[in-house]
Amino acid sequence: MRRRICYFLGTYEDWGGASRALLNFIVRVDRQKFDPLVVVTKPGKLLEKLAELGIATAVRPKQDWNGNPFKFVLDVFQAIAFLREQKVDLIHLNGGSLGWKPPELIAARILGTPVLVHYHIVSKSVTPFLRFVQGVIAVSRFVAEHTPFGGKSISVVHNIADVARFGHGRSIRQELGFAESDIVIGFLGQIKSIKGVEMFLRLPEALDNPKVKFMIAGETKDKDPEFIARFNAAVAANPAINYVGFRSDPENIYASADILVMPSQWEEPCAMVLFESAAARKPIIASRTGGTPEIIQDGVNGLLFERDDFAALVRHIRQLIDHPAERAALGERAYQAVEKSFIQAPVQKLEHLYLETLG
Missing domain, CATH: 3.40.50.2000 (Glycogen Phosphorylase B;)
Known part of the structure; x- marks a missing residue:
């Protein structure tokens, strides 16, 4: 019954x-x-x-x-x-x-x-x-x-992990204004200060690489109007950043990125981004907060950094930019980890x- x-x-x-x-x-x-x-x-x-x-x-x-x-x-x-x-x-x-x-x-x-x-x-x-x-x-x-x-x-x-959905997204780079030769760094999640969005917005200047582009997807949820104003101003001032807003097809956003970054500044309980990026076979770099270390083994199925260590985040991204084979291997190991346990x-x-x- x-x-x-x-x-x-x-x-x-x-x-x-x-x-x-x-x-x-x-x-x-x-x-x-x-x-x-x-x-x-x-x-x-x-x-x-x-x-x-x-x-x-x-x-x-x-x-x-x-x-x-x-x-x-x-x-x-x-x-x-x-x-x-x-x-x-x-x-x-x-x-x-x-x-x-x-x-x-x-x-x-x-x-x-x-x-x-x-x-x-x-x-x-x-x-x-x-x-x-x-x-x-x-x-x-x-x-x-x-x-x-x-x-x-x-x-x-x-x-x-929803592999059936996030493992079968399609790249929409052309629709989003990215070239196939671009290296796209992605952020997916609610646009809130606690999600580390402002740390992400510092990356274009720190990396200073014309072939690296930045994609932000998510609904603006922060209640602080000053934060929203800073976010909008930063996006408008930098042509390397594409804010695509809320998307009902996040699987295609994952498929369009090369590297995912989750720079959360709060104790992230068990973020869906970790599982969805892995289902899409994309490498992720995440802050070591909350329950994230229960999912990500540093250097095995993702890369971790201390939440306020911006220099470490930049080093991790540069490493994956400069070594595409390592980037692909990290994404594949992430997929294998969720397939085994999640x-x-x-x-x-x-x-x-x-x-x-x-x-």
Whole structure:
């Protein structure tokens, strides 16, 4: 008998680390054992994509305590009705996908439906309703060790690589204005100060090589208008930098780059860029922060540098620019590493956790 797993995604699109990470698992769980139901916050193209994959979906807005106890009780009863109607056996929700005081957890407690919460970042504090869940999934040992989960059972399940998608991107250099002879250094991710974008913007002057071009892809998310102004000014002032903005085809952006750089200035929990660049067989240079060293072995499947060591980042890039064979070998070893450890093994670990939780 297949068990229905209800996934609360917390979004309506597949761009963004946490949502894309969970979606990678959803499409790979054993359909003979599990029947996935994905709950999104509003209609969008993601529903069409999931329908094509034969995955059931539902739309429910995020709900939270608003100071009105009658409204909260009504939300609880509506959540009970939803879980019953959908015949949900287990709930798997992204941390932050529901409100701080989510009525869905009360409904699950009343129905006796087990809940697993998936944490993709370190949180200084977690919802007090965490006491109603059966277990916590952390995307890295770093997240597990630095978030106060209050004694809850914690399983570390690293993210996985979507080789089917990111291993089959096509180069769109001509569309992006790059020559085939250019060496393209890429940055993919949200445009935020903590992502190290400003360090990346210093690279053209430091490398001073007319054959090296720079590509930045991602949505501007930083709330600091001064940072946004500095970013826009730097991009406008340097013709070697091409900011392509948000792209719905990140697989083609990876395919168009020669080297990926992830200069994060915060404790990166388990960045999807590490897995996606590896799936595309592209070498990556990343700052040694958070859970990144759990994925990247320096010199084996990528290169690491201390977050504030700009000189080391420049040295790594120059090394790969000057040695194309080494560049290709590093990308190939990155692919082999994800193929061995970050495609099927985490999915099997998650499936085992489902069965264990369901008893």
